[in-house]
Amino acid sequence: LLYEAYYATLYKVCYKYIQHHENTEDVLHDVFIEIFNSISSYKYHGSFEGWMKRIATFKSIDFFKTKNKFKITDEDTLIDSNHSHNESENFIDHQHLEALSYDDLMKIIETMPNQYQMVFCLYEIDGLKHAEIAEILGIKEGTSKSNLLRGREFLKKKLMDFSKINQL
């Protein structure tokens, strides 16, 4: 019952980081094993779904880090002035974003450089704060902000390319 109720939700949580069906299933397998093994330690405090999503997120990040030998350095903290316009939460025109299909969105995220992709997903999709992202990834908050802005810029550029193609 637990599996049937949450497998789709947790699959999506994992997939956005892994973006590979079989690998996502492998991670999801580990996530459910972890959930079933530690469910007795869950004390009904806080959201159960949130607890499971956290496990899925961390398992996925671990997989991502291991597979890509991924490490964000704090050298990425430097933010040039051109990025400042992306600090707004609405950094992309809504029409362009709405027009984007799920598959196209995932393709863009997939092609995003690793260090931007991770922060982008944690912030924009999972809704974590920079302080939390910094702790999870072991980076400074400034680095997290910097990578988010660069990820947004990347997405914006890709969206512009998409709209140009569509106009043609």
Next chain:
Amino acid sequence: MKSNRDIIKHKIDSHEQIPSDQLWIRIEQTLDKPKRRPVFFWIWFPLSMLTLIGGFYLGHYGNLFTNSAVNQPMNFVEETDDKNSVKLKNSDSMQEFWDEEDLVKSNKDSIVILNNENVLMYEVCEKVTVLKNKIKDNKEHNSRSPERTKSNKSQSKGKIVEEFQEPTSQVQNEKVSRGIDKLNNSFGEVVDEFVVDEILIVEDKEKNKRKIKPNVQGSINEPELEKAKFYITPFIGTNYYGSFQKATLFGSYFPAENTSSFGSGYGVSVRYMINNRVGVRANFSMSHTVHKSSLSYINYIDFMLPNITNLNFDESFDFESFKNQFEESGQLNAKQKMRLLHFDTEGYFVIKSFNSHQLSVSIGGGVTTLNQQNVELQLNGFESFSARNSLLKKSFMSFNTNLFYNYILTERFDIEASTGIRYFMGSYNFTTDFKPYLWYLNLGLSYKL
């Protein structure tokens, strides 16, 4: 108005993509597999006990620690009331061998019994009567002074050998010499005298041979434990740290599951023996251990604050973030790395003293100072936080009891294996329901003064 974030999130959430049916089958298979239980303790405990008992057995009955020549007589002799005297277990069983050797001549007054390798040997000499008389003298001497010293034994051995050096013929001379050599080589420091109480000659009509059935007693001179006054013993070991009751790491608002773990220790002890049976012992030791506990969040995070802020967390630690994550996680696993410094004095009592081994117990008490070096907090599904706790540094009384096994190695050194338990008379937490104990197994080398 929707933000970019809402749109992206909606796109992902509304997309239906599901894993294959095979995934659940795999999960089921994994869940059905029996869990690997931590068997370390259950292996470690009997193994350590087996090592202790096995070491004692081999040391006492086997030939693990001594050369074969020294220990061979033990196979054929058994203890008598006199701890320095032994006699053959079953001389009948060796009769056939003596016949096979066929070195026994018809003169019953010319027999010397020797031990070589695994069997009893004998040589012919004419002075067995002298030997018997001499041994009789020695027995009387022994009975008068049972606590003989090693030098006395050597003297008695020398006299016996001297008596044999009176052969009456060239052939017998050679045999006697060879016999004396064997006597020395075989027994070395082990057996320094024989007692031939009776020699029976039994006719074996079938083989047309005479059988010799001596009633032999020999004294064993195994290396005895030096009766030193002072023993200085550095030791290292392993320990198992646990608690008898449930722990509350940060107060009663956060009930914790009791868990335990293994650690290591080292130290030095000094023992002074008042007499052969009783001594006093002082230990100074250090134990490193990790205590694991599991806390559940019950919506009283604010009560945790005064306690948790005493922990000097890393700079990256964000209490607000931690609080939120703890609330969501509902479960916190804490690992407390601890250093325990013990000083205690004990009464030391010898239970059983063998020639080269000794079993003893000690009981005593002292002071243990606990210094918690590091706290690592792991939220379920979240990352770890590390901290130092400046509060958890306190001292309390402890009681301990030990079992010792000593084996003599050289005149100056003994090996000492010990196991014991230390019970702390107090709690290092903010509540009083945590009663830790330390169970340990140590191996040391004693230097005797």
